[in-house]
Amino acid sequence: MPRTPRRDAPGAVHHVMLRGIERRVILVDEHDHADLLRRLSEILPEAGVQCFGFAFVTNHLHFVLRTGPVPLPTVVARVATGYAGSFNRRHGRSGHLFQNRYKNVLVDDDHHLRVLVRYVHLNPLRAGIVRDLDELERHPWCGHGALLGRRPAAFVSVDAALALFGDAPGEARAALRAWMADGLVAGSTAREIAARCPELAPLLERVTREFGVTEAAVRSGRRDPAVCDARAVLAHLACDGLGLCDAEVATHLGVGVTAIPRARARGRAWLEAHRAAVARRRGGDVGGVSPS
Numbered sequence: 001m002p003r004t005p006r007r008d009a010p011g012a013v014h015h016v017m018l019r020g021i022e023r024r025v026i027l028v029d030e031h032d033h034a035d036l037l038r039r040l041s042e043i044l045p046e047a048g049v050q051c052f053g054f055a056f057v058t059n060h061l062h063f064v065l066r067t068g069p070v071p072l073p074t075v076v077a078r079v080a081t082g083y084a085g086s087f088n089r090r091h092g093r094s095g096h097l098f099q100n101r102y103k104n105v106l107v108d109d110d111h112h113l114r115v116l117v118r119y120v121h122l123n124p125l126r127a128g129i130v131r132d133l134d135e136l137e138r139h140p141w142c143g144h145g146a147l148l149g150r151r152p153a154a155f156v157s158v159d160a161a162l163a164l165f166g167d168a169p170g171e172a173r174a175a176l177r178a179w180m181a182d183g184l185v186a187g188s189t190a191r192e193i194a195a196r197c198p199e200l201a202p203l204l205e206r207v208t209r210e211f212g213v214t215e216a217a218v219r220s221g222r223r224d225p226a227v228c229d230a231r232a233v234l235a236h237l238a239c240d241g242l243g244l245c246d247a248e249v250a251t252h253l254g255v256g257v258t259a260i261p262r263a264r265a266r267g268r269a270w271l272e273a274h275r276a277a278v279a280r281r282r283g284g285d286v287g288g289v290s291p292s
Contacts, residue, residue: 008067008071008072008073009067010048010067010068010069011066011067012066012067012072012106012107013052013064013065013066013067013106013107013113014063014064014065014066014067014072014104014105014106014107015062015063015064015104015105015107015116015120015258016062016063016064016065016072016076016102016103016104017060017061017062017063017102017103017104018060018061018076018080018098018099018102018103019059019060019061019098019099019103020059020060020097020098020099021095021096021097021098021099022099023059023060023099024059025058025059026058026059026060026061026087026097026098027056027058027059027141028087028091031090032087032090033056033140033141035083035086035087036056036061036079036083037140037141037154039079039082039083040054040079040154040155041154041155043075043078043079043082044065044075044155045155047068047069047070047074047075047078048067048068048069048070049065049066049067049068049070049075050065050066050068050157050160051063051064051065051066051143051155051156051157052064052065052066052113052116052117052143052156052157052160052161052164053116053117053120053121053143053144053147053156053161054120054142054143054156055120055121055123055124055141055142055143056124056141056142057123057124057127057129058127058129062120062123063120064107064113064116064117064120066157066160072104076102080097080098080102083097084096084097084098105258108261108262108265109261110164111261112258112261112262113164114164114165114179115246115257115258115260115261116258117147117161117164118179118180118183119183119257119258120143121136121142121143121144121147121180122136122180122183122184123142124136124139124141124142125184129141133177133180133181133184136180137150137151138150138151139151143156143161144180146158147161147162147173147176148173148176148177149169149173162176165179182245182247183245183247197242197244197248199242200238200242200244200252203234203237203238203241203242204218204234204252207230207233207234207237208230210230211226211227211229211230211233212226213226213227213230218230218231218234218253219253219254220254221254221255228266229266229267229270231253231255231263231267232263232264232266232267232270233267233270233271234249234253234267235249235253235260235263235264235266235267236263236264236265236266236267236268236271237267238252239260239264240264240268246260246261246264247260
């Protein structure tokens with residue numbers, strides 16, 4: 001999926017998040033959930049928006065959307081403003097319901113999109129709203145059941161989402177179930193992940209030494225160029241060299257799982273650009289893993 005030149009260009013795919021102001025509850029009861037679902041079912045198709053996934057999680061909302069001819073800010077404003085007005089009337093309140101402007105992240109490619117579909121749809125499970133993946137398939141306030149044919153499709157673009165996982169619906173749904181199960185490893189602690197992959201600790205040590213930064217800095221979210229480069233190279237080598245999944249690396253580095261696909265691409269590009277220098281200093285590798 002080629003990257004679009006503008007963030008709001010038609011056809012761009014976004015991870016969209018809305019939070020309640022001061023993290024307050026924005027979905028009190030079943031009526032609220034149904035009202036929001038109804039509004040989305042009307043507004044998204046009218047605006048030509050494809051939805052690959054969604055989740056309602058009490059005080060925040062997640063969507064994975066491909067924009068159509070109507071700009072994304074217009075679509076989000078229609079949904080949020082209409083719902084907020086209805087919510088305030090029902091619950092006897094006034095003022096803003098949502099926190100500032102919505103947050104959105106542009107999706108880079110199909111792998112990033114698959115990661116996002118999983119991340120968004122696992123939210124109700126991680127929040128304790130459902131107990132397991134089987135219950136998640138029946139959960140009405142998440143798009144996972146629609147993709148698997150267990151719930152009405154509503155506004156979810158089932159065919160477009162399944163095409164990310166396979167050519168035939170049955171094959172795609174089997175692959176999606178396996179992909180979701182693999183994603184549950186994101187609940188593991190960094191210590192558990194390190195125990196399963198003993199090569200990770202020495203890799204982290206060697207790469208941080210190579211870049212002249214500390215392990216704490218890499219895990220801190222700091223944006224210094226050297227720290228960002230080290231984090232990106234670690235993401236690439238841990239995923240593509242050691243075989244860890246995005247969720248495991250995200251947990252170990254203390255970042256969101258949706259940041260890993262972009263970091264992997266940046267790390268791969270950094271190593272390719274610095275191949276000769278890396279080979280001279282490290283005898284052809286960084287952290288014991290080939291730069292290619």
